[in-house]
Amino acid sequence: MDDQGTAGPARQRLHRRRRRLLLLLALVTVLAVAGAVWLQGSGEDGIPIAEGGPATFAPTPTAPTPTAPTPTALPPTPEPTTPPAFDRAQLSITDPASSWVVVNKARPLSPIDWAPADLVPIGNGYQLRAEAAQAMDAMIGAAAAQGLGLSVQSAYRPYEYQVGLFSAQVSRFGEERAEIQVARPGYSEHQTGLAADVGGGGCDIESCFATTAEGQWVAAHAHEFGWLVRYPEGRQDVTGFKYEPWHVRYVGVPLATEMQRAGVPTMEEFFGLPAAPGYPG
Ligand SMILES: [Zn+2]
Incomplete structure (x- = not known):
């Protein structure tokens, strides 16, 4: 009889038991490792897996990573704007029909007996060119709103009228004084239909007008109405x-x-014209 004959089956049982034990150990180890991985909860990119395991894997909201402020395109800085220079040549200063015509003792109207074509009555028998009449209405209305009584004392004067006025002044005061007080015919702004004499505050066509509330208002506000x-x-x-x-x-x-803005009070200076203190010649 061979010992192996009796020892053989016993050893085989032992082997089987060891194998089962090893399998069991391996299984336990596998389960332990799997459990550890599960508990550690780490996903592919190191993202913690949500409770409930990989089955419910979903990217959880992560705390927003502080990011550097994205350099956004700034709105273009506007170029420092200089107001367009006033165009001093946009209207004629020679054409008697131009609202910029400069008439003085060196610049008579041409033709000398020129008369406007668009005169309109402004009350009290006076007339002005349409645009000036509107502007006078606006100025008188604005003054009235301030409780000031402005009135027109003279407006358009035709060439023939100025002829009579001038000769009357000459015969009364002499030519030298007449020429200081009244323009020669053809040299008067009143002939353009764009000039007027205003009064108020108990002072009409006298230097005292400057001291009245009306005169002071005119000095301060006339430009707002184009005067x-x-x-x-x-x-x-x-x-x-x-x-x-x-x-x-x-x-x-x-x-x-x-x-007014430029602080230049006369048309002669504004347009760079020669001073005209008296009649030439
Ligand atoms: Zn006048």
């Missing part, structure tokens, strides 16, 4: 006329406003 106090104080050497706080000349709001 200039055409013969300002201290400019007789330029305009040829002493200070006339009552004589206003319509040039339109753009020019009147620009002259």
Whole structure:
């Protein structure tokens, strides 16, 4: 009898038991490792897996990573804008029909007896060119809204009228004084239909107008309606006329406003024209 014959089956049983034990150990190890991985909860990219395991894998909201502010395109910085230069040549200063026409003792109207074609009545028998009439209405209305009573004392004067007025002044005061007070025919702004003499505050066509509330309002606000106090104080050497706080000349709001802004009180200076203190010759 061979020992193996009796020992053989016993050893085989032992082997089987060991194998089962090893299998069991391996199974336990596999389960332990799987459990550990599960508990550690780590996904592919190191993203923690949500409770419930891989079956419910979903990217969980992650805390927003602080990001550097994205450089956004800034709105283009506007170029420093300089207002377009006032075009001093946009209207004629020679054409008698132009609202910018400069008339003085060196610049008579041409033709000398020129008359406007668009005169309209403005009350009290006075007339102005249509645009100036509208601007006078607006100015008188604005003054009235401030409780000030402005009135027109003279407006358009035709060439023939100026002929009579001038000769009357000459015979009364002599030519030298007449020429300071009244323009020669053809040299008067009143002939353009764009000039007027205004009064108020108990002072009409006198230097005292400058001291009235009406006169002071005109000095401060006339430009807003397109009017200039055409013969300002201290400019007789330029305009040829002493200070006339009552004589206003319509040039339109753009020019009147620009002259005010620039601080240039006379048309002669504004347009770079020679001073006209007296008649040539
Ligand atoms: Zn006048």
